[in-house]
Amino acid sequence: xxxxxFSFEKNVETALGDTQLRANFEYAMSTLYQKxxxxxxxxxxxxxxxxxxxxVRQRALSKLPELLEKxxxxxxxxxxxxxxxxxxxxxxxxxxKIMDDHRAxxxxxxxxxxxxxxxxxxxxxxxxxxxxxxxxxxxxxxLAGETPSHIIVPAVHKNKDQxxxxxxxxxxxxxxxEKVEELNALARKTLREKFQHADIGLSGVNMAVAExxxxxxxxxxxxxxxxxxxxxxxxxxxxxxxxxxxxxxxPPVLRLLTGSATGQIITTYFNMITTPRKPGEKDGPxxxxxxxxxxxxxxxxxxxxxxxxxxxxxxxxxxxHCPVYTRIGGHAYGFVYPGPIGKILTPQMxxxxxxxxxxxxxxxxxxxxxxxxxxxxxxxxxxxxxNESYDSKGSVPGHGYKWNLxxxxxxxxxxxxxxxxxxxxxxxxxxxxxxxxxxxxxxxKQWTRVRTTPRLARHSLxxxxxxxxxxxx
Amino acid sequence: MDKRYxxxxxxxxxxxxxxxxxxxxxxxMAAIRLLQREGVRVVFPQNxxxxxxxxxxxxxxxxxxxxxxxQLDTFTRDYPIxxxxxxxxxxxxxxYPMLFARDRDLSRIRAFSNRIFExxxxxxxxxKVKLEDRGDPIQVTWHSSCHAAREMGVTEDSKNLVRxxxxxxxxxxxxxxxxxxxxxxxAVKQPAISAAMVTDxxxxxxxxxxxxxxxxxxxxxxxITGAMERGKVGIQGQxxxxxxxxxxxx
Amino acid sequence: MSNTARERIFAKLRPAVAxxxxxxxxxxxPPRPEWTPSEKVQKLKTLMEAVxxxxxVVKADAWTDALKALARQRGFKTLLHGPGTQVGxxxxxxxxxxxxxxxxxxxxxxxIENYKDTLFHDTDVGIxxxxxxIAESGALILWPDAEEPRLMSLIPPxxxxxxxxxxxxxxxxxxxxxxxxxxxxxxxxxxxxxPSKTADIEMTLAFGVHGPKELIVFILEP
Ligand code: SF4
Numbered sequence: 001x002x003x004x005x006f007s008f009e010k011n012v013e014t015a016l017g018d019t020q021l022r023a024n025f026e027y028a029m030s031t032l033y034q035k036x037x038x039x040x041x042x043x044x045x046x047x048x049x050x051x052x053x054x055x056v057r058q059r060a061l062s063k064l065p066e067l068l069e070k071x072x073x074x075x076x077x078x079x080x081x082x083x084x085x086x087x088x089x090x091x092x093x094x095x096x097k098i099m100d101d102h103r104a105x106x107x108x109x110x111x112x113x114x115x116x117x118x119x120x121x122x123x124x125x126x127x128x129x130x131x132x133x134x135x136x137x138x139x140x141x142x143l144a145g146e147t148p149s150h151i152i153v154p155a156v157h158k159n160k161d162q163x164x165x166x167x168x169x170x171x172x173x174x175x176x177x178e179k180v181e182e183l184n185a186l187a188r189k190t191l192r193e194k195f196q197h198a199d200i201g202l203s204g205v206n207m208a209v210a211e212x213x214x215x216x217x218x219x220x221x222x223x224x225x226x227x228x229x230x231x232x233x234x235x236x237x238x239x240x241x242x243x244x245x246x247x248x249x250x251p252p253v254l255r256l257l258t259g260s261a262t263g264q265i266i267t268t269y270f271n272m273i274t275t276p277r278k279p280g281e282k283d284g285p286x287x288x289x290x291x292x293x294x295x296x297x298x299x300x301x302x303x304x305x306x307x308x309x310x311x312x313x314x315x316x317x318x319x320x321h322c323p324v325y326t327r328i329g330g331h332a333y334g335f336v337y338p339g340p341i342g343k344i345l346t347p348q349m350x351x352x353x354x355x356x357x358x359x360x361x362x363x364x365x366x367x368x369x370x371x372x373x374x375x376x377x378x379x380x381x382x383x384x385x386x387n388e389s390y391d392s393k394g395s396v397p398g399h400g401y402k403w404n405l406x407x408x409x410x411x412x413x414x415x416x417x418x419x420x421x422x423x424x425x426x427x428x429x430x431x432x433x434x435x436x437x438x439x440x441x442x443x444x445k446q447w448t449r450v451r452t453t454p455r456l457a458r459h460s461l462x463x464x465x466x467x468x469x470x471x472x473x
Numbered sequence: 474m475d476k477r478y479x480x481x482x483x484x485x486x487x488x489x490x491x492x493x494x495x496x497x498x499x500x501x502m503a504a505i506r507l508l509q510r511e512g513v514r515v516v517f518p519q520n521x522x523x524x525x526x527x528x529x530x531x532x533x534x535x536x537x538x539x540x541x542x543x544q545l546d547t548f549t550r551d552y553p554i555x556x557x558x559x560x561x562x563x564x565x566x567x568x569y570p571m572l573f574a575r576d577r578d579l580s581r582i583r584a585f586s587n588r589i590f591e592x593x594x595x596x597x598x599x600x601k602v603k604l605e606d607r608g609d610p611i612q613v614t615w616h617s618s619c620h621a622a623r624e625m626g627v628t629e630d631s632k633n634l635v636r637x638x639x640x641x642x643x644x645x646x647x648x649x650x651x652x653x654x655x656x657x658x659x660a661v662k663q664p665a666i667s668a669a670m671v672t673d674x675x676x677x678x679x680x681x682x683x684x685x686x687x688x689x690x691x692x693x694x695x696x697i698t699g700a701m702e703r704g705k706v707g708i709q710g711q712x713x714x715x716x717x718x719x720x721x722x723x
Numbered sequence: 724m725s726n727t728a729r730e731r732i733f734a735k736l737r738p739a740v741a742x743x744x745x746x747x748x749x750x751x752x753p754p755r756p757e758w759t760p761s762e763k764v765q766k767l768k769t770l771m772e773a774v775x776x777x778x779x780v781v782k783a784d785a786w787t788d789a790l791k792a793l794a795r796q797r798g799f800k801t802l803l804h805g806p807g808t809q810v811g812x813x814x815x816x817x818x819x820x821x822x823x824x825x826x827x828x829x830x831x832x833x834x835i836e837n838y839k840d841t842l843f844h845d846t847d848v849g850i851x852x853x854x855x856x857i858a859e860s861g862a863l864i865l866w867p868d869a870e871e872p873r874l875m876s877l878i879p880p881x882x883x884x885x886x887x888x889x890x891x892x893x894x895x896x897x898x899x900x901x902x903x904x905x906x907x908x909x910x911x912x913x914x915x916x917x918p919s920k921t922a923d924i925e926m927t928l929a930f931g932v933h934g935p936k937e938l939i940v941f942i943l944e945p
Contacts (some may be wrong), residue, residue, distance in 0.1 A: 009665075012663070012665050012666060013665055016665055016666070016669050024925075027925075027926070028925070028926050031926045032926075045753050048750065048751075048752075048753045049752075049753060051748065051750040052750050052751075052752055052753075054748070055747060055748045055749060055750055058745065058747045058748075059747050061740075061745075062740065062745035062747055063740065064736055064739075064740055065733055065736040065737050065740055068733075068736070069733075084728045084729035084732055085728055086728040086731050086732055090728055134933070135923070136921045136923040136924070136932055137921075137923035140923065140924075153922075153923060153926075154923075155923055155924070156926075159925055160924055160925045160927075163924055180924050180925065180927040180929050181929050183924055184921065184924070184929045184931075184932050187932065188931070188932055188933060191933060192843065192933070195933075196839055196843050211905055212904075212905055212908045213908075214908050214912075220919070220920050220921060220922075221919055221920065221921045221932045221933045221934065222877055222919035222932070222933040222934025222935070223932075223933040225873075225877050225913075225934065226877065226933055226934075229873045229874055229877065229911075230835070230839075230874065232836070240732065240736075246905070247899060247904055247905040247908075248896060248899065248900075248905070250895075250899075251894065251895040251896045251899070252752060252896075254895070255860075255895075262922070265770065265859075265860050265861060265916075266857075266860040266861065266862050266914060266916050267916070268774070268915065268916055268917050268918070268919060268920055268934075269913060269914065269915055269916075269919075269934075270862070270913065270914035271911070271913055272908070272911065272912040272913070273910075273911055274908040274909065274910060274911070274912070275909075275910045276910075277910065278910055280869045281868065281869050281872065281910060282831055282833065282834050282835055282838070282869060282872040283834070283835035283872040283873050283874045284835075284872075284873050284910060284911060292732075294728075294732045294735075298732055298735035298736050298739060299735065301735075301736060301739040301740065302735075302738070302739035302742060304742075304744040304745075307739075323651055323652045323654070323670055324663075324666055324670075327666060327669050327670065327673075328666060360658075360659070360662040360663055361659075361663050361666060362656070362659065363619070363652050363654060363655065363656025363657075363659040363660075363667070363670070364530055364619075364656055364657075364659070365619035365623075365651075365652035365656065366619055366620070366623040366624065367619070367623070367650070367651075367652070369623075370623050380571070383529065383530060383532065383534075385532075386530075386531060386532030387532040387533070387534055388532075389532055390532050390533065391532075408533075411528050411531070411533045411536045412536065414527070414528065414536065414540075415528065415533075415535075415536035415537075415539045415540050417522075418491070418522035418523045418525075418540040418543060419522070419539055419540060419542075419543045421519060421520045421522070424522050428494075428495065443658070443661035444661075446660070446661040446662075446664040447660060447661055447664070447699075448703075449664050449668060450664075450668040450671065450672070450700050450703055450704070451671075451696065451699030451700045451702070451703050452699045452702040452703045453699075454496050454695050454699065455496065456495055456496060457495060457496055457497070457498045457499070459498060460494045460495055460498055461489040461493055461494040461498035461501040461502065461517075462489075462494060462517075462519060463498075464498050464499075464501070464502050465502075465505070465517040468502060468505075470487075470505055470509075470515055470516075470517050471514060471515060471516040471517065472516070472517045472518070472519050473516060473517075473518050473519065
């Protein structure tokens, strides 16, 4: 992940060549697409809701330091211990220390993209801890030794047969079965054991409410509730942008999140945690810790345009609607966050020089922007990052890495030709010298991989209007 | 999407777009003829060039601005500006105000953007055309460019024009709102993904059984017809203006 | 270490926000639906059934009879209840009036640390009260407490929830406002819309992956 050998182009070729993979994605994505459409059938109402979602998130970002302080204060009052981590390494060490302080060796984990960002499992395992993913999708890919290919449905790249084989090979004593019900039952049995005996539970946070110091978790399976209720210690990790101001901000965001993510009016469980177990209560963790991670987010906040990236509520619907993601899948992007949100987030976190390739993988079709529940103008931000890639005076890490004279000159020449009508006319004439087809060099070589060369018209419209007697001042 | 349409004007500007100019001029002429037939004077300023989108999308906003300004300085009178492309219209209507957000002239640019209309929406809502079909029966399908659909919201207008033609059967694509993989420089910077997309689009087109695919955008047309030709798929692609003109001017 | 990390983070956040250029719209929420009490019951029932909850609308004075009939019919073996709550006490009372063929009543003995084995391996059904319901989302509101701990609605394979029809709110926002949640958030507040489920394998919906396999709701009408 994120290593030096990352080649987006190579990943793309591999992904596109894998017909099984493409079929798996195609099927899953069109299912999610249809389900979202059904739950947001009323367009006018959905639009209103998206406006509210956008406003809630923008308002939160506009007061971020204030809200984070308030969240911290409230949490401490409520008995939740708050930790701050500037880097993923710091966050990992905080969690390791909490484990060591409790002599904890067995962790059960709910789904958390931030923990993926931290590569927490690898870190803890290197320190001798057992880490168990318990979301079914995460469990599947953990067994397979893979990473999530989607931020909501992490094992979506695998089909039933592949999972059947995996379970049979990796779960001791598991019979081979392709029945989904039976596969689920196998996971249930194995993981219930883990829930019962874990000494620490970890979860992400879908939103944290500054007003009350409440951590909100959205899920369908119940594993999140297990992880946050059964073990004696609960650690929640969140990116620092996940805070909302008021409790009244929660319902609209929740509605948008579940509708966008899985096409549900609401998930099976919405879990709001405000304090550890109180005296007299019989269950729930005795300690709750909240780890708040920066990892580059604070730097994103300073740019009025790019900070919109931080509005994201990780619903994943931009992935499901993206014609590029649905064809190449999540792994091709090479980093934790794939698809449209990954395209705008990853380069800002990891630096353009390392990840810039993915920014060119957008036809700017606007499908993501159209569905994003918090109205992030993703195509606009992609354009901005493309610009940053060439701009030596930019502000995103790695800016200007792509600057090269030939390409810059091409655009300068293009601008020149299109600014001076005489030059334009001349260029068309020069173009005409090649006959009715453009020469097959440079970009055209790529174009003609699957297409014929475009034919230049003998007479341009500029010329035709003159001969056809159109007013042409 | 806020949409306001003016009363039928005496005169309109025509912005041909660079692709129509160089590759599909007959589509441009057909569009002009359609407008003229409704009794409107069409003015085609010779100083026009490109909307600036190629540079804008590729990360060169300064160059895009320079070229955009050429259009701002060319289409100066208060006529509506008709554009035979949803994508270029979207650029000029939706993106110019962003591109020039910090410009002293922003209000003038907004006014310019408000004068931009995509061809088919203009035919439907401003000129309220009634088309009389003179062609033989034919089955066609419609490909909407992403920007025609999502920035201009004109897909229904375009299809409604086709539906006015009594001998034409319109069979819609299964995934009408999915991109064909053109995306300007995307097609050459990510050729493999673009190829996968256009291949799927062609399969969808073939699935309709139509003999012709119509579109209001020449970028998509160049992409789709180029790939169909190369793949020896016997389906024609045509710009809607040319199709409408041919069917009604027989 | 975390203290200095905190300072470093805030040192970046403060100027970023102070630089401003926020232009925050303040749109209104879509209007709250106005449903009659019976429409709310119907809406909740329909939505919950759509995610495979089993919903029984019964008269308030007859609900324990209905529960007993159901328990006999399904052959439940053990029923975890919370004495001290209205629901728990009603169950206890009903069982005391004759418990032939009924599941053995259990209570949550002591803290989870000592009760895990029974809870995980020897409890069929947990029955809890609810704080209310949300018609628009088809969800129950639970505020677990000392009498009805959090895991009662999670570990047993079957969860039975009892809801007063007059505590169904139109929306989540309305429920929060009417009950002034922001002033008194409990240890844990839950919305529950159905049995545990997943679609992580080939988008195929399957129930009871970690939590309860069944959710049975009694809506009590006056
Ligand atoms: S960018 Fe928008 S659509 Fe994509 S994951 Fe984030 S909130 Fe969802």
